[in-house]
Amino acid sequence: MRNCLALAGTFVFGLVACAPKDKPAIATTDSATTATATTATPAPNVVTVHAKDFAFSAPPQIPSGMTTFKLINDGPALHHVEIVRLDSGKTVADLDAELAKPAAPPTWAVFEGGPNAPDPTKGANATLDLQPGNYAMICLVDVPGGVPHFAKGMVYPFTVTAAPAGATAAAPTADMTITLTEYAFGLSAPLTAGTHTFAVKNSGTQMHEVELVRLAPGKTLDQWMSWINKPMGPPPGSAIGGISPFVGAPNYFTADITPGNYVLICFVPDAKDGKPHFMHGMLKTLTVM
Ligand SMILES: [Cu+2]
Secondary structure, three states: OOOOOOOOOOOOOOOOEOOOOOOOOOOOOOOOOOOOOOOOOOOOEEEEEEEEOOEEEOOOEEEOEEEEEEEEEOOOOOOOOEEEEEOOOOOHHHHHHHHOOOOOOOOOEEEEEOEOOOOOOOEEEEEEEEOOEEEEEEOOOOOOOOOOHHHHOOEEEEEEEOOOOOOOOOOOOOOEEEEEEOOEEEEOOOOOOEEEEEEEEEOOOOOEEEEEEEEOOOOOHHHHHHHHHOOOOOOOEEEEEEEEEEOOOOEEEEEEEOOEEEEEEOOOEOOOOOOEHHHHOOEEEEEEO
């Protein structure tokens, strides 16, 4: 589903940030928080990201710590957010140059995850721990048309600044764990209907992702994959979200699961042969009663 092509350019947009109801808002700059002196652990900072064809709108500065990215896909294509940490003083220009090469990313570009793709007009979320530094959010999705969206401008630089002391939020409490390995998804319990918070852990040696797809009744994954490449007629499935490709620390996401047939899928190209991991068996079908 992915390959690497020359980059078209980099665009910068304004900021949108919000916080959940009843939780103290944390500013996207280094101003003090509104939290009062209590012993309660603060909730993760919430950062809203809008994606459209082909640009991100997000805050240029985010405080460090546990952060929930809420992606709104304004469409019309599928989009996700891949959070890339740029180490060793590297910049988005350096990342652009590397993304144009058909090779694995360099070690200074650390893929940390982020919300995977929801359907157009829908949302997805991911919570991860951000260290101070330089970052980019990029979109690796290449449907329809086969050109990855980062090559069409979906590269957005942002900075993570050190959060004020005492502002550290704990990781979300997950009721399920999804473990990623070569080449499988392990679930800590059978998937059931309801709202779940998933901890997603990569125990493999390669980068992996989880994209959660809900199939329409009687439809197959093949039909959905054909449709996202060439959308015609009613969709044979819905992209729910999940976690974009990552290595290292876990990501968390929350999703509402309704009865039906689901597929967990990893599109990451294999380090050895370049084939997407689902072709190595990294897909799992589930029926939720
Ligand atoms: Cu994988």
